[in-house]
Amino acid sequence: MPRLEFSGPDLGRVRFAIMPFQETLKAARGLALPATPAGLAGWRHATLPRLPAAARPALALCGAHSRHLPDFLTPQPPTGPLTFDDELAAALADPGLPVEDDTLSFRSVLRTPSKLVEDLLAAPDRGRRALAASFTALHRAVLAADWPRLHAQLAADVAGRARTAARHGVEAMLAGLAPGLVRWSHPFLEYAGPPAPDHQLAGRGLVLVPSMFLTDAVHRQLNDRQQPMLFYPARTAAEFWRDGRVADGRLAGPVGEPRARILRLLAERPLGTGELAAELGVAPSTASEHLAGLRRAGLVVTTRSGRDASHQPTALAWSLLDVYIG
Incomplete structure (x- = not known):
């Protein structure tokens, strides 16, 4: 070699x-x-x-x-x-x-x-x-x-x-x-x-x-x-190619497809609610609802500075991503 x-x-x-x-x-x-x-x-x-x-x-x-x-x-x-x-x-x-x-x-x-x-x-x-x-x-x-x-x-x-x-x-x-x-x-x-x-x-x-x-x-x-x-x-x-779909489809089982997509996006970088909504193609209220569910599950932490909020995965979320995404 x-x-x-x-x-x-x-x-x-x-x-x-x-x-x-x-x-x-x-x-x-x-x-x-x-x-x-x-x-x-x-x-x-x-x-x-x-x-x-x-x-x-x-x-x-x-x-x-x-x-x-x-x-x-x-x-x-x-x-x-x-x-x-x-x-x-x-x-x-x-x-x-x-x-x-x-x-x-x-x-x-x-x-x-x-x-x-x-x-x-x-x-x-x-x-x-x-x-x-x-x-x-x-x-x-x-x-x-x-x-x-x-x-x-x-x-x-x-x-x-x-x-x-x-x-x-x-x-x-x-x-x-x-x-x-x-x-x-x-x-x-x-x-x-x-x-x-x-x-x-x-x-x-x-x-x-x-x-x-x-x-x-x-x-x-x-x-x-x-x-x-x-x-x-x-x-x-x-x-990815074997399944013909995004590999985080397996993660959709535990958390649901929209929330799996949110975790995948947040794995790249912290995002605000409006940015997430734009990435997902949904209303900010819908993105906010999914984020609330992920926070309740201990998978997302939100930090605030004035009126701005930034969301990122928790250690538990990273563990899930490691298991289900590789």
Whole structure:
């Protein structure tokens, strides 16, 4: 197994990121590769017929090789939240990115370079604009409507692993990152993949990026110009696609579906009653009624500052989320 080698400062520089454009890339690979990733067959069967023609170039690029993409498509990971449009612009609108060099490296591993690859080399600016338009069409057709649900799963994964790191240490969190695919043995993080020389993090740390479309693999982004990244399966990914619904459906049994959704939203960040109502698409009075029920059950605590109220899960609620969401 390939290995990432941690030096002294690296454990303190491990962080997480949620990257919507990278999820679009992973979704495109799930649709384009000949072998369907585990658990995605039903989603792929339902999605392919409704793909617009404009999305096909992006799909062809992501399916051209099972393990590689041009590095410029995965720019420096953000330190804060980014929208799909923000991240797409960071990947494709920066004139300083070495598009030609990255594309040449990518072409060298392809048996048959696609027209889009040749266009990127012949006219990088025009090729990037075409690619941005294609990825936008793909995202709108495949991810945009489901992104709130997918983001909730990713945010819960990050929150759960951050709690593990806070309670038991970063090494314990790394040891449980993706059993069977990732193994921690200080100072090495081994991950499933073809043989490769050890990669020294050399004090740059590591960005961990959960994915709902990686169900049985890990991907890495390792180059000299950005912080190393490791993409891994979110804990609920396999069940999400197997059930064909949000994995917190199991939590609806104990607390009811609307209140399960509220707990999932509050697991991402504290919210006010009006914000929750907007997320749920219900009247503030309805959200307030559900919150009152959750407070009576000891699952939500509310803090007030003047006329503003902020709600967040209690320790009991986190225990439920750990059990039912993973």
